Amino acid sequence: MKFGASSWPFQWDPPYEDAIKRVAGLGFKAIELIAWNKDYLKDYYTPAKIADLKSALNEAGIIISQFVSTPHDLSHPEKAKREAAVDHWKRTVEVGVALGAPLINMVSTHPFAMRDGQEIPRITTKPLVQTYTAKVPEGADWNKNYEDYVEAVRACAKACEDAGVIMTVEPHPGRYLANTDGALRLLEHVGSKAMGINFDPSHTFPVGDFPNISVYRLGKHIKHLHVSDNDGVTNVHWRPGMGKIDWKAMFKALKEVGYDGVVSIELEDVPGVSRGPNSTAPGVYRNVTATDEFVAETVAGMNYLKQICKDLDIRVE
Template identity: 25%
Template sequence: MKFAFSSNAFTNYSLIDSTKLISQVGYTGIEIMCDVPHAYPANFTDKMLQELKSMLEENKLEISNLNAFTLFALGDTYHPSWIEKNQDKREQRINHTIDCINLAYQLGAKNISVEPGGPLLPSENLSKEKALQFFRQGIESVLPVAEKKQIKILIEPEPGLLIENSRQFLEFMKNFDSKYLRLNFDIGHFYCVNEDPSTLISDLREYIEHFHMADIKDRVHYHLIPGLGTIDFKQVFKAIKDISFDGYITVELYPYKDKPLEAATTSFNYLQNLDH
């Protein structure tokens, strides 16, 4: 199995320093946060691009994924989302996603992950049907770019958002027939909505391109260092091996911004013991 660590735990560090540290721990991959303060495409100059490519090569790190989920540069974790009532805000999300696709192409990355629509806010009085329509239209706007650049867009279901479980994901995917729209399988997210990740891995195998990993305690959505929660990762890893998955599993621990190196190291040691 191939393990990566997400730079979104290292927001107190530059992306270059994050790359060095993640490599020193022993990971062979890095997930890059396409947002401030790391690789927000609108601010990411050619010089920064070349410096990152050199640093990745020097540290023998592959890119597991470009994380295009958050958008703190323009709003917050979720906003502007795909399902804003305001069309200009939806366009901001669409344009950002296209920028992330282009950045992935420049970096030689294979995929980007995106939020599953966004949160349905009672204050906006938006029906679920209309929100799904907005999300579908947004994906339709970016998918031709992804197909042209051969970059896969990975939808990441999350508790409390428009698409939060496997049934909703599969229903949404009926709108599309493209190998460039797939799934970022977040183990903890599915666990939080009372689904069994071990079973789902087989059920969703044709869509899975990348895994996010963090532990969860008692199905409460808070990312913990693997081993500190209640997910049975032995069973999960067995299921991953059973489908002959050869991509990356990225540990995503953004709550550990104050001690990311410790979190990355503890997780890596846990994974080495678990995978043997």
């Protein structure tokens, strides 16, 4: 295994060269880069910028483990919107390949392209409200919508297969892929050898899955890991060891299924995290760039998990 980190908690919005240097300087071996939407793919990830980022990665001695972007309209009821979302993904693959990423990641989408904070309330508000519910479309054909989503995801997987990379889909509460069963179902329906799972226990734990059991069930489908902790009520992203996830049990399962990839620390809800002053993402912290307090949290999380790996005799690069 090797430990990595997501770039966005260090620097929510681009440019990302300084985030690459900071992550490498902390002893991480890998980093993830992101495009929050298709405009970033066009306006930020230009050929010149991609060359700059590759140079920054090489100079820092760190690899890019995943490139991330989520086309939210893959489940849209309108075919043209789904096709545009697939085009968004194809551009994501182009950028990811140019950056040298072996994995291209998307988060699963909601049914009917519903959005967090709009038709779907954010799960972080769940403990605060008397009624927690979703606004669903009237007269909707739910089976057809799932079939349309599968078809769109299959097209995305084909783009990755053609490019020689792996697509990783990430579970998220309330979405078509919200838990382990949803992941296995989507994998079966899409049926692509170029598709795997970016397993994030902070997303599956609050919907009722035990992370160690999820690892045993998903097995070789797990191609990449996001790690953060929470209390199982919402999907907040705390430092490992600060919530209720049994990390030793999960890493024991990872060892037994033969996982030897990147463990990417993604702490989005700890003091000092970067969100950007204009970010619409939830969270109580608003820093343009992550502070030293955040760095301390991240390093503590990595060391906590490295000790577990040592206790379990798991080799860490």
